[in-house]
Amino acid sequence: MSVATAEDLSAVGLSTVDQPPRARRVRSLIGWLLVTALVIGGAALMLRVAVSTPSWRETLDPEGVGETGAMALAEILRDQGVEVHVYRSRLETAAALDADTTLVMANPVSLSDEGVAALIEPADRVVFLSTGTHLVELLELGENAVAPSAPVEAHCDAPEFALVGTIRPDRFFAPGDRVRGCFGDDGAFAVLTAERDGAVHTVVEGARLFSNARLAEDGNAALALALLGQTDKVAWYVPSFADSDFEEESPETLGSLTPDWLTPAIMLLLLTGIAAALWRGRRFGPLVAETLPVTVRASETMHGRARLTAKAADAAHAAAALQEGSRRRLAKRLGLALTASADEIADAAADRLRIPRGSLQDLLGGPVPSHDAALVLFARQLAELETSVDSSHALLENPSEEHRDR
Template identity: 55%
Template structure:
């Protein structure tokens, strides 16, 4: 007999009536906590914060000025490894006055009779502007070369030769220079004086005369840089080039100083269609709604080990060796331009698939430079020789340096 039956029998024997038993409940009470409310209000608050950040970012792009870049190669005001601040200071110690300018019109105005004009290859100037600048001086020292400058000045042709050479010419200023380690040599043209000649007749320094202007050309990117100035006779070579007159006007080319396109560059607001801002906000809202809807349903990430690991550097070096072996300058230029466009798009917050025109427009707005030279540089004519490829690579590297300096300046601005 069960315990319940014994209890009922005992109560019946004592004359006590048992209370009626309540019917069992059909549903158990819920123990789940009520769902918190107010989630929609928090999402709306985050949407407003993100929209405010986007608006402030767009305003900063339009209002933030770009400072001058002092990190370029052979910049007389740069103390960096590739700058030329050391040779400029040595020249000043010889009693020479050096005036640094970043405008070709200002350089022309500052050139007095007998002064020396010092410059590197100006890629943003047209041929006529370059020749006008050169002919405005009595003495010109060109510290870097390109196929275009050799053609305009009719001094000779470039070669792949390099090595340690001595002056071995009749120019007295180079008589005590000694040995220099030239990185680039040239084949002198007719009527051009060649100095620092190797066994095959290639010269590291060319001296020519165009009318009343004496022009000296060399590739001093390594010879006169701060990093290598103390090597061999590099310092003596720099003084022989720069300390021959009392006044030196040092023109530092930049993409901002260009005559290739007239008029002011268009602002970001002028280039942006009216429908872009509403579409961005709509996509932002849709993305936040999707995150709020499905964000918590994602499972944990699953890791899987790959059977083979291939380093990116091995692939890069392999492709580079194939391109060099094939002597395919056009293909190498396309690869260099693609890499530059990808890195510029990443630094300027553009899509990785942004076109050359879109990247050039963004760089133009950031650096406040005309678009004509940027279009030609990022997607222009294909180089026909290795020399043109080297010149293109140097110009693209200088462009990336300028954009890096502008982005870094904006991030560090208080």
């Protein structure tokens, strides 16, 4: 029984050449478009991040609805009859201050020391809802202290804090001279208050305590009302770099520190990379056969393609390759053109073997098996057919052997 040649088995392997050329080109073009879009999108995102300025608008913003905003606190004050006016300009804030107004703000990091002093100077009552080490030192209220681990109560004689209960602050301070400390013990307090020249200045680290997400916990809401509800009106100033007094300029950012030529250079490098990828990358269009730079033995190709097909369990592909190889060899042995159809080859083989026409059409041109057991039987039938045709061809060339057999 004959076996398939290495040339036939080489066709058994998986190949992308079977795909329509137009479909391959469309998929390849879509892939390159996606890569280009991702590169351009990434570059735009990096440039946007580089030139953007930091923003604390959401943190304790009385109009902020996020978890870090303070809209819930502003609404509670309004429900208690306190007029809450939100300002984003320090000039408008200063104009709105009077004896019945409490000036409220978060840590004004966008203002200089002179700007902070000018803003709070006309106010009789000032509350900083968040603070930093520099602000505490600027107001001469004290210094940082070690925070207790347990919840704390007021532990001071301020009547407005009597019904607050316990809170869990994130930061504690050691009060300075003539500064009252509340909500703490052993020299560490969360709230510092100083009365100087008829003005009351209070600081507390409330970025978490007074946020929308945490206001309902412990005594946070009661503490906020005790701090901000002592007057009929609240002027709530929201610091921002748009209202900064640092030489009337916005703070330096990564975008402002980089030279002007850097952005065009980055874009030029990106375009160069895209051009190089298109130039050196895979060309659009169908695959083109070319001579390999090395000599590969047919047996290596045969075994490699066979292993790929076995790994893919593609019995139908293997059967189609074996069927095509048998048709090609039979056409050559029967003296037919290589372009002969399966029916023509089947009829010629039947005539050579002197069997009825139509008995070989299914084997040479019919559907191929789709599982391994049928593939083995199918290969055996093809091999037996080729052997029979070879035998009949040998008898035609040397009829004396037939007489000797008889």
